[in-house]
Amino acid sequence: MLGRRGALAFLAVPPFAWLALLFVVPLGVVVAVSLQPASGPIDFASGWPDTVQYRQIVETPVYVRQLGFSLLMALGIAVSATVLAYPVAYFLAFRARHRTATFLILLLLPFATSFLLRIMAWRLLLGRDGAINWMLTTTGLVDEPSGLLIYSRTAVVITLIYIWIPFAALPIYAALQRVDRGHLEAAADLGAGPWTRFFRITVPLSLPGVLAALFMVFIPTVGEYVTPVLVGGPDGVMYGQLVQDFFTRAGNWPLGSALAVAMLATTVALVAVAIRVIDLRRLTT
Amino acid sequence: MTAARRASSAIGVGRTRLPLGVIYGVMLTFLYLPILLLFVFSFSTNRGLTFPIEGLTLDRFAAAFDNAQLLNAARNSLVVGVLAATAATGLGLAVGLAAMRFRFRGRQLLVGLAIAPLLIPYVVLAVGLFLLFNLLDVPRSLLTIAAAHSVIALPYATLILLARLVGLDPALEDAAMDLGATYSTTLRRIVLPLLGPSLISAWLTCFIVSFDEIAIANLLAGRDATFPVFLYGQVRFAQQLPVLIAMAVLLMIGTLAITIAATRIRSRD
Numbered sequence A: 001m002l003g004r005r006g007a008l009a010f011l012a013v014p015p016f017a018w019l020a021l022l023f024v025v026p027l028g029v030v031v032a033v034s035l036q037p038a039s040g041p042i043d044f045a046s047g048w049p050d051t052v053q054y055r056q057i058v059e060t061p062v063y064v065r066q067l068g069f070s071l072l073m074a075l076g077i078a079v080s081a082t083v084l085a086y087p088v089a090y091f092l093a094f095r096a097r098h099r100t101a102t103f104l105i106l107l108l109l110p111f112a113t114s115f116l117l118r119i120m121a122w123r124l125l126l127g128r129d130g131a132i133n134w135m136l137t138t139t140g141l142v143d144e145p146s147g148l149l150i151y152s153r154t155a156v157v158i159t160l161i162y163i164w165i166p167f168a169a170l171p172i173y174a175a176l177q178r179v180d181r182g183h184l185e186a187a188a189d190l191g192a193g194p195w196t197r198f199f200r201i202t203v204p205l206s207l208p209g210v211l212a213a214l215f216m217v218f219i220p221t222v223g224e225y226v227t228p229v230l231v232g233g234p235d236g237v238m239y240g241q242l243v244q245d246f247f248t249r250a251g252n253w254p255l256g257s258a259l260a261v262a263m264l265a266t267t268v269a270l271v272a273v274a275i276r277v278i279d280l281r282r283l284t285t
Numbered sequence B: 001m002t003a004a005r006r007a008s009s010a011i012g013v014g015r016t017r018l019p020l021g022v023i024y025g026v027m028l029t030f031l032y033l034p035i036l037l038l039f040v041f042s043f044s045t046n047r048g049l050t051f052p053i054e055g056l057t058l059d060r061f062a063a064a065f066d067n068a069q070l071l072n073a074a075r076n077s078l079v080v081g082v083l084a085a086t087a088a089t090g091l092g093l094a095v096g097l098a099a100m101r102f103r104f105r106g107r108q109l110l111v112g113l114a115i116a117p118l119l120i121p122y123v124v125l126a127v128g129l130f131l132l133f134n135l136l137d138v139p140r141s142l143l144t145i146a147a148a149h150s151v152i153a154l155p156y157a158t159l160i161l162l163a164r165l166v167g168l169d170p171a172l173e174d175a176a177m178d179l180g181a182t183y184s185t186t187l188r189r190i191v192l193p194l195l196g197p198s199l200i201s202a203w204l205t206c207f208i209v210s211f212d213e214i215a216i217a218n219l220l221a222g223r224d225a226t227f228p229v230f231l232y233g234q235v236r237f238a239q240q241l242p243v244l245i246a247m248a249v250l251l252m253i254g255t256l257a258i259t260i261a262a263t264r265i266r267s268r269d
Helices: A004-034 A052-059 A061-095 A097-112 A115-126 A131-138 A153-177 A181-189 A194-222 A226-232 A239-248 A253-278 A280-284 B002-010 B020-041 B059-066 B068-101 B107-119 B122-135 B142-166 B170-178 B183-212 B215-220 B227-234 B238-268
Strands: none
Touching: A004 A253, A004 B068, A004 B107, A004 B122, A004 B142, A004 B183, A052 A061, A052 A253, A061 A097, A061 A153, A061 A194, A061 A239, A061 A253, A061 B020, A097 A153, A097 B020, A097 B238, A115 A131, A115 A153, A115 A226, A115 B020, A115 B227, A115 B238, A153 A194, A153 A226, A153 B020, A181 A194, A194 A253, A194 B107, A226 A239, A239 A253, A239 B122, A239 B215, A253 B122, B020 B238, B059 B068, B059 B238, B068 B107, B068 B142, B068 B170, B068 B183, B068 B227, B068 B238, B107 B142, B122 B142, B122 B215, B142 B183, B142 B215, B170 B183, B183 B238, B215 B227, B227 B238
């Protein structure tokens, strides 16, 4: 027998508790561990908190440079995937008509394909004995298979753009679907050409979806470490690999935690600034 | 909607001169070609990830089913996926109902928290959970992976169920409760049947999110690896790859079927 208050408690307490334990507390633990004075085992007794780990990050150019590079790569990947996804989403929202459901599923299937499998596909394409090199050598365009395609920053960027395109199309499609067809008709009646209508009505109204797509690609890409390991090689190292290495191989948890916090803080700050600058509310009204 | 759209296209609204269908086709080809290539490759006799394909065989699939470790990893992924999807869907339903049917302080915080895991780089959460489980002396296992996956799948469940709850008239529940039903009876007899398809779709989506996840699982896996973690650990051994890819292709067919089902079910609502 649940009253209304009881019902609310029954519904709200479990998710609050679950998220507190498995989301909020772990993030707090990362911050706490990052403030340890030494790189030994976890110990909050002596000299805690201390900013020595952060000082070490700032004083080590390779960390700062890696973070900068990874942020730039993530930004480039997010922008490229969004730009490439836009026409696809536009087609789905405005042109696919009664076949929208089918076309949408067709777009989603590659995204539902195993992440690792899609990376392996690019290894098969870009590898030294891979498909692209085979095509280039058999058609005589190059004499020797090139080892330069794979294990580079470019390979990481191409693979990740490929992976994110279908995902980026979803929020854009959702925004385009909500564009009031009446606005477009009104503009047409008033003599606006197709491009004017597109840039003055469709694009501004779809911007919330575009921003969502940018963030939804940018944020996970900043911390990505699997793709750079598999197709990046030494030249395509990303910041997420550094973080992860301190917990698996190097075993320096405080420094790894500080690197993780630095990444999270920068990412959150950039997203917050972007939202402030672009002012979502003005766009949507 | 369809009628309005037909009318608008008749007068040429929303028409640009770009061949959008062609662009869509090209993009789809770009998205499918690498996957198809890998699919064909899983039938090849090649000894590593090389091209061209030297011959065709079904041996890889037979070898995959002979590989106990590989089968075990696939089974582990299934277990983790079922646990994580069930937890995430249940919690997502609770978040959705609390947020849509009740006014209380902390309502926005609850929804914000439930969606927040989508908005942080996974490696940070992975590191946090890794440290937390260490501090609490919880041994890393399939259960720790499932717990972590329930958190990252929760935003998907919440968003899918919120979208459905927005369109569901609360008067139906009020009527049931006015007629004397308890809240739990109302949930069981009114809300859950109405939400049914969305719940299934949310569960399937969460399952896929978990089944495919590697960044977190890789840090939290104990001795028992999930399939992506196992595959990731074996990538260095080139001769192993064709067999692993054959297994991955088989699993992919399963997840694709699930995705189609999830999308179909949702679009019927």
